[in-house]
Amino acid sequence: MLLEAINISKQYGNEVVLKDVSLGIEQGSSLVITGPSGSGKSTLLSILGLLLQPTAGEVLFKGRDVSGFSDDERSRLRNSSFGFVFQSPQLIGSLSVLDNVLVPAQLARKRSLETKAATILKDLGLKNRLDYLPYQLSIGQKRRVAVARALLLDPMVIFADEPTNDLDPERAAWIGEFLFELPRQERALVLVTHDTRLAGKADRAVQIVDSRVLDLPVGALKTG
Ligand SMILES: Nc1ncnc2c1ncn2[C@@H]1O[C@H](COP(=O)(O)OP(=O)(O)O)[C@@H](O)[C@H]1O
Numbered sequence: 001m002l003l004e005a006i007n008i009s010k011q012y013g014n015e016v017v018l019k020d021v022s023l024g025i026e027q028g029s030s031l032v033i034t035g036p037s038g039s040g041k042s043t044l045l046s047i048l049g050l051l052l053q054p055t056a057g058e059v060l061f062k063g064r065d066v067s068g069f070s071d072d073e074r075s076r077l078r079n080s081s082f083g084f085v086f087q088s089p090q091l092i093g094s095l096s097v098l099d100n101v102l103v104p105a106q107l108a109r110k111r112s113l114e115t116k117a118a119t120i121l122k123d124l125g126l127k128n129r130l131d132y133l134p135y136q137l138s139i140g141q142k143r144r145v146a147v148a149r150a151l152l153l154d155p156m157v158i159f160a161d162e163p164t165n166d167l168d169p170e171r172a173a174w175i176g177e178f179l180f181e182l183p184r185q186e187r188a189l190v191l192v193t194h195d196t197r198l199a200g201k202a203d204r205a206v207q208i209v210d211s212r213v214l215d216l217p218v219g220a221l222k223t224g
């Protein structure tokens with residue numbers, strides 16, 4: 001197992017959001033997390049992505065317990081192995097599309113990734129937008145820039161939190177297709193979405209119900 005949560009619980013004050021959740025993801029596979037608004041999807045994604053500490057339980061990466069890692073060690077692991085696409089694209093307004101995609105390279109002190117960044121942007125249909133500033137882009141284009149940024153350093157796991165929210169069905173489907181290509185390139189995908197068509201493409205889909213995860217029948221979603 002590439003990434004594994006074992007008996008995770010999360011409480012905010014007295015509010016129990018996750019209770020004894022165990023969930024794993026294999027290298028190059030896809031996991032979809034669904035559930036009603038406020039059910040704990042983003043919380044679970046953040047715990048798996050080492051952005052948030054659980055109240056109890058362990059997270060293993062490549063079999064190693066990373067729960068006890070310091071903040072520095074966790075952020076190094078995130079930068080080297082994970083990519084994140086949040087609901088809000090969080091682009092830097094003063095930087096061009098290309099420079100926004102290059103931010104992770106700067107943080108990792110890696111040079112000469114301009115050509116690679118431009119290639120990823122081209123794959124995402126943004127070839128003619130490299131010099132644009134974020135305010136000149138549609139919400140769908142901004143999300144695609146965020147996807148490109150998440151992919152720049154070849155992460156082993158991509159975490160995407162409702163990346164197709166507020167997009168028209170055609171653009172939502174396009175981003176969905178793109179994300180589900182990633183497992184074929186040996187990258188794992190953890191996707192939070194309400195979109196049942198996207199859930200049907202996953203190797204595994206779970207729903208958070210009453211603070212626990214239930215498996216969804218992916219086969220039924222595929223046909224339905
Ligand atoms: N930082 C926080 N402090 C307190 N409560 C929080 C915090 N983050 C999330 N919650 C609560 O935890 C629950 C789950 O939130 P979240 O994981 O964002 O749900 P979802 O992504 O499924 O909409 C919600 O009731 C939310 O209000």
Ligand SMILES: [Mg+2]
Pocket residue numbers: 041042043161
């Ligand atoms: Mg959420």
